[in-house]
Amino acid sequence: MAATAFLGFVPTYWAPMAQGLPERIGVLAIHGMLFFGWTLFVVYQVWLVGSGNVARHRDVGMIGVSLATAMVIFGVLAAINSATRAIGLNAGAAGEAFIVVPLSALLSFSVLVIAAILNIRRPEWHKRLMLAATAVILEAPIARPFIVYLVMGGHPPPFHGTVGLAGFNGPPPPVLGVLPPALIGLLFIVVGMVRDWRVLGKVHPAYWWAGGFALSVLVLRNPLSDTPLWHGFARSLISLAT
Template identity: 40%
Template sequence: MTATAINPSRRAMGTFYVWMAGLFVLIAFSGFAETYWLQIPAGTFTGAPLLHLHGILFSAWTLFFLSQTWLAATGRMQHHRAWGVAGVSLATAMVFVGMATGIASMQKDVAEGFAQQARAFAIVPLTAAVLFAVLVAWAVVTVKTPEIHKRLMMLATISILQAPIGRFFFLTVGGGGGPGSRPGSGPPAPAVTTIGAGVIVAVLILVALVYDWRKNGKPHPVYLIGGAAVVLIEIGRTALGDTAQWQAIARYLGTFTTYT
């Protein structure tokens, strides 16, 4: 199949997306290296089988996003659209597995006597899954408007990077590290500990927004509206975990059966 010709401006934008996608892959795999990828061959990883599926799916998404940006940047739009169908299936699996993993982790911590803390922290993975689902669904709905679609996919991918970025904080200021060490292996941390990673997520969104601003003379509304929503949710939810309303929601979610 012959690649579609692209004008220089669109090619430059496409190259930016490829470089950003490459950065996301680097963040995802390096962030989980010491707490997951290097522990697998060493036989030191401890955790439910569901965690393996979670890690594989979410890591695969960053590779998928890199592949899709590369196909779009090189004008291979027919392949890009064909693989997009597989991307919808992957994203759907990620949402359900992400929710199940968050609930299973909460259930484990509740059973170990950390009910209040576990339910408070559960707001982080559970809202992350919902946020990702909304952004990807919005991107699918706007697939025929590429300028909106690609920015929403960028935001969706950035939103899930809070987890691997959080591992860097866990391994440095959090005192983690060593064989078998990973977030979740001890008592649940306060949700406020995720703010540092949330700030880095905000910086990545800002980079995309500024690039748009410089190339087009103004920031795209998707980055203004969607980006603000991502930042507000990822930082603002830390204050909601201990509220009676969220505790009640988490208590209800904890009644669901998860397969670990």
């Protein structure tokens, strides 16, 4: 999952950054740093448990609570920034609809992290819920190569002053169009389920619960994004932040 988070952003972030193109949108820079930091944090936590340092793992876990909180805050701010930029491109309706994508991912992430924290004394539940929480935020890095190499045919337009999709200066993609990358991200949960089945002879219920919840959110967000209720909520959220 950490490799996916890194490699997925190579064509739209790491490669242009290496060529000298900066990230000029501050909230997106902080948002990216926090989310990529989470994947490294999870790797470190897994390593601590694997090396037998469970006490250290628990102590460092408090940092994870703060990190997850900051991710949700800046994730919402980044989503609002994206919608605001869409309004500037005369694509306000598309921006209002698309904001359901990052907000739904943040919802799934928040619920799964909270569930993992509540199950901190049940390690078999805790670790699976944390891995599932990480899987649901991989939609963005999976979508970047999907957009660049499939939608754009490997020939993205030149960046305009900043890296990332914001640098392409175009309207957000349709909500339904980013469903495949989101489903691919959930395959990490499926991998865990297969591992359980092969090693334990059954799938742990934490994966069924987490996977079912995450999939339900993905299925419901597409019809929700086209409703007047959602557009009204999105406009209110954008207006509060601006």
